[in-house]
Amino acid sequence: MSSPAALPRGNAPDALSVLNSVFGLPAFRGAQEEIVRHVTDGGNCLVLMPTGGGKSLCYQLPSLLREGCGIVVSPLIALMRDQVAGLLEAGVNAAVLNSTLSFDEASEVERRLLAGDLDLLYVAPERLLTPRCLSLLGQANIALFAIDEAHCVSQWGHDFRPEYIGLSVIAERFPDVPRIALTATADEMTRKEIVTRLGLTGAPSFISSFDRPNIRYEIVEKQNAPAQLKAFIVERHAGDAGIVYCLSRAKVEDTAEALTSAGIPALPYHAGLDASVRARNQDRFINEDGIVIVATIAFGMGIDKPDVRFVAHLDLPKSIEAYYQETGRAGRDGKPSSAWMAYGLTDIVQQRRMIDESTGSDAFKRVSIGKLDALVALAETAGCRRSRLLGYFGEAVTGTNCGNCDNCLSPPQLRDGKISAQKLLSCAYRTGQRFGAMHLIDVLVGRMTEKVTQFGHDKLSVFGIGGELNEKQWRAVIRQLVAMGHLRADSEAFNALKLTESARGVLRGETEIMLREAAPGTRIRSSRAKSRRGDLAPRTEARPAHAPLQAALRAWRSEIARQRNVPAYVVLHDSTLDGIAAVRPATLNELRNIPGIGDKKLEHYGDKLLTVVRAADA
Structure with missing residues (x-):
């Protein structure tokens, strides 16, 4: 199957006008513009972008700029539902094809796809892999394939989905249709597997910062x-x-x-x-x-x-x-x-x-x-x-x-923990490496329990040698030595703590051991307090003077969401409400300039929003 002709480079700036008119956003963020241009021109790519970084726009916008319908593969029914609801609110022709649809509903979606009535279609991976769906796609005009949550393809990843392995069929059956794989989480091993399995060898990877400073x-x-x-x-x-x-x-x-x-x-x-x-x-x-x-x-x-x-x-x-x-x-x-x-x-x-x-x-x-x-x-x-x-x-x-x-x-606070580590490792060794944390602590602090006397551990040289630390402190020592790899819990021996090869260096005094202790009297400041990274995590709530209007806007949004049976954030995001509360627009033009207010939302809600603002100012 051949792909629809890519838009020429000269049309690429249209991406910004579509971004503004449909989504109400004044500018791209980070690498979004480069990704959108690349995919719109027919290129394949891998996109790693943190949650909330704007991944969806990287395939939604090219789907609107290219001829045909963008096919979005996602394992997440909730995400499909919410994204389609948001796209419909913005005036985009979007639909889902998954197990929640009746036969008649699915048939209608298929008809619309073949008729060219859809801009974006969200498909579950197991649905896409059926012969019926592959045949359907073969007859349709496809703008691109977006494989969301692409880390699911990796057997080494944290969320492997077996059905994702079969998505290699996309590259095989539709080699000329651009493919964009997207994820918020993938280490180097997972990235390599995504590239191999989804046929992206040689395609660029756009890797944004993983930092979420807020x-x-x-x-x-x-x-x-x-x-x-x-x-x-x-x-x-x-x-x-x-x-x-x-x-x-x-x-x-x-x-x-x-x-x-x-x-x-x-x-x-x-x-x-x-x-x-x-x-x-x-x-x-x-x-x-x-x-x-x-x-x-x-x-x-x-x-x-x-x-x-x-x-x-x-x-x-x-x-x-x-x-x-x-x-x-x-x-x-x-x-x-x-x-x-x-x-x-x-x-x-x-x-x-x-x-x-x-x-x-x-x-x-x-x-x-x-x-x-x-x-x-x-x-x-x-x-x-x-x-x-x-x-x-x-x-x-x-x-x-x-x-x-x-x-x-x-x-x-950090302290030299070499002596404590040696005492603990010696205790584990001399008790036969057969016991868990609680028993070792009893021996170290000299506690005469029934088990201690039963095994004669009160007669050992390590009995009572750890009285300088309390039970909580010894637990912290054990936890950190396990984390450092000097001790391990044997699951086949009722989690008995056993020495590892590296413990020899500790016992000989050759390995430095620094242990952390909670600094006394310190507390983490409230998350509502201003962050030291104020430049990176700005407070965006409306100031107290705006609070009554913000409350009125939220109440209005809740009622609209209830009427339309969609989540409140699908109607308007909090950041958009904050912008309205701060600007207090008096005209539709002023309202249209607030991020998040696109043409369709202005048409649907503009007059009502201005009414809410005027009522709050009355």
């Missing part, structure tokens, strides 16, 4: 995680929308119930819930203000809600990619937001056991362990978390203080 990263030692979470929300994010991730379904439900009991509106979400309950809870989260969703990782991909103010983890994710992807769901609107995690030794042990017990190959397990080790190093670092996070993705960082992570705002 997100504050904070990782705390897990003590009483439910209580820590409640305090975090109440003190720092009362009334805000947020996502809390847990590893198990039972923990999801327990956490949601605990938050609700504490007066925090929280809803559970996991695959074990009835589909109607999941849908209802997701819709409430998307459409209502201030809802906290407590979920397994089954939730979140494709959620386009821009005003999620925090993402919290009560369990350690599997990798830095997963952590980055999940925390990236906070602050899509660019406003200050938090990524908070409670983490402890049991998290490392649990994730390592899951890897050991998996059915994956030895190579897969080695890669998984390496990814887990990198995440644990992020959790244990005494340096800037942002620098380590960006460094993992191969991004060079200038400076050592980001001013917006817990370690930079409240630097941890």
Whole structure:
């Protein structure tokens, strides 16, 4: 099949006018313009851009500029629904083709595609791979193929989807149609696999900064995680929308119930819930203000809600990619937001056991362990978390203080931990490397428990040699030695702590050990306080003088969203409401100049918005 003729280079500036007239945006961001020009001219490419960075425009705009319909492959029904709703609001002819449609509805979408009535069509990967859909596409005029969430094609990635492997058929059957693969998260190994499997060899990669400067990263030692979470929300994010991730379904439900009991509106979400309950809870989260969703990782991909103010983890994710992807769901609107995690030794042990017990190959397990080790190093670092996070993705960082992570705002104290490490490793060795953390601590602090006397460990030379530290401090030592790789928890021996080869250097005094301690009396400032990176994470809320108008605009938007049965942010983003509240436009021309107000939205809502402004000023 041959592609429609690419627009000549001379027409490329039209991209800016379409950007403004359809989406109401005055200018491109970052590499968007270069990507749009490249794809509009018929080129293939790989795009890595952080969540909230404007990936969607990189294929939506070329689909409008080229002849034919842009085919967007996405595994995310929620994202398809929201993006199509937003495009329809902007006057773009868009549709979905997925399992939510009836036969008659799907047939009508297929008819519109063949008739040339669609600008963009969102298709689930398993649907695209059916003979019927491939035959349909072969008869249609296709502007481009966009493969969203392209990291799903990688078996080494954090979110592998087997159906994505089959997408290599796009390059084989439609070699002359431009292909753009997009993701917010991919290390070098994952990028190479995307390029190979999607036939992008030789095509340029557009890699934007992975930095999300508006997100504050904070990782705390897990003590009483439910209580820590409640305090975090109440003190720092009362009334805000947020996502809390847990590893198990039972923990999801327990956490949601605990938050609700504490007066925090929280809803559970996991695959074990009835589909109607999941849908209802997701819709409430998307459409209502201030809802906290407590979920397994089954939730979140494709959620386009821009005003999620925090993402919290009560369990350690599997990798830095997963952590980055999940925390990236906070602050899509660019406003200050938090990524908070409670983490402890049991998290490392649990994730390592899951890897050991998996059915994956030895190579897969080695890669998984390496990814887990990198995440644990992020959790244990005494340096800037942002620098380590960006460094993992191969991004060079200038400076050592980001001013917006817990370690930079409240630097941890470090101490020479060689003696403590030697005592702990000696204790593990002399007790036979058969016991877990609690028993080793009992021996070190000289606690006469039944197990200690049963095994005669009170007679050992290591009994009571660690009285200078308390139980909490010894737990921190154990956790850090596991993170450093000098100890490992053996999942086949009831998580007994065993020495690794590198422990020899510690015991001989040849290896330097620096341990972190929480600085006494320090607190992370409220996320509502001004960030030191004010130039990178500006506050965009309306000033108090604008608050009444902003409240009136939100109320109007909520009513319109209810009438149209779409999320409020599909009608207008918060940033657009902030702009209206700040400018207080008196004419349609003044309103049209506010970012987010395109031609169709001006036509649909212009007079009503001016009425709201005038009423607030009366």
